[in-house]
Amino acid sequence: MQSYSPLQKDIVLRNAFGQLKPRGIDSAWSTSPQPFTDLYGECRRLMADATFIRSLSIYLRTHTTLPRAVEMLFTCMAMAAGARWDDAPEEMKGVRARGWFLGRWIPTFLIVDGPIGRFMTGDDSPLKRS
Secondary structure, eight states, X not given: OOOOOHHHHHHHHHHHHHHHGGGTOOOTTTTOSXXXXXXXXXXXXXXXXXXXXXXXXXXXXHOTHHHHHHHHHHHHHHHHTTOOGGXXXXXXXXXXXXXXXXXXXXXXXXXXXXXXXXXXXXXXXXXXXX
């Protein structure tokens, strides 16, 4: 497995955000010269914020489908990346086998109009800014 430096991750994200900009997706991260570094810093700040941690904990307890939706998203991403479930480490075989059986179908609903999308943009999400 290849490991990327924060600088390399900044470059990858900057290029990806550059592709999204013509589609109208604009955020502080999409205009940042170091989006990975900025996102990482913001996540660290949020994880040090007791109010946010409490809100996130409550959200996860009341929205029990979110962890399964994230696992399903990773399963599909692994399959789309050409993962071979039988070549995986033992602890990953289950996730990769499910991905193999799902084929290359990506459950867009998980992001657009499902548990992950609601976590990102829902009115009751701890990520929603007032």
